[in-house]
Amino acid sequence: MPYEPHHEEIELVRGCLQGNALYQKKLFEMFYGKMLGICLRYAKDADEGQDILQDGYIKVFQKLEGFDFNCPLEAWVRKIMINTAIDKYRSTARQPIANDIDLAYEIVDDSNILNDINLNDLLVMIQKLPAGYRMIFNMHVIEGFNHREIADELQISEGTSKSQLAKAKTFLQKMIKREYTNNNE
Numbered sequence: 001m002p003y004e005p006h007h008e009e010i011e012l013v014r015g016c017l018q019g020n021a022l023y024q025k026k027l028f029e030m031f032y033g034k035m036l037g038i039c040l041r042y043a044k045d046a047d048e049g050q051d052i053l054q055d056g057y058i059k060v061f062q063k064l065e066g067f068d069f070n071c072p073l074e075a076w077v078r079k080i081m082i083n084t085a086i087d088k089y090r091s092t093a094r095q096p097i098a099n100d101i102d103l104a105y106e107i108v109d110d111s112n113i114l115n116d117i118n119l120n121d122l123l124v125m126i127q128k129l130p131a132g133y134r135m136i137f138n139m140h141v142i143e144g145f146n147h148r149e150i151a152d153e154l155q156i157s158e159g160t161s162k163s164q165l166a167k168a169k170t171f172l173q174k175m176i177k178r179e180y181t182n183n184n185e
Helices: 007-017 019-041 045-068 073-092 119-128 133-142 147-154 159-185
Strands: none
Touching: 007 019, 007 045, 007 073, 019 045, 019 073, 019 119, 019 133, 045 073, 073 133, 073 147, 119 133, 119 159, 133 147, 133 159, 147 159
């Protein structure tokens, strides 16, 4: 069943396209919290997350004329934010992600710890991941990209994507165990 835009969504987009600052502010505020959360997951810290969010909203307003009402506005804005985070990563990556699938670590399932973890603590831990690990972890685990899509977006091999994901999970597991083992003793 095709998506039917709400009257408010149409009015909001049209108002923004006419340059009406009130509509632009409303669009910004409507998705601010959700989009900030996305940007923070990709960022190394809150300042970088805010930068990604700001750049993302600039792109939203620049590209709004091409918005297709057959898609929910929130999904469209979300895609722009994710792509902005990917672009930020590409522009700041000092060296390409190493292709070392042979060094991938074994993942140990310790899902009981996940029941105790605070979402804010998890966000902070994700932010502490090295940039390449963080990017691939977010794209695969949170956004649902497959390894082929990640490889295409980041211009790496699928094997590298898989290796970096395995390392990101191992890195996170170690941080979680360290945090929750030390706090529960």
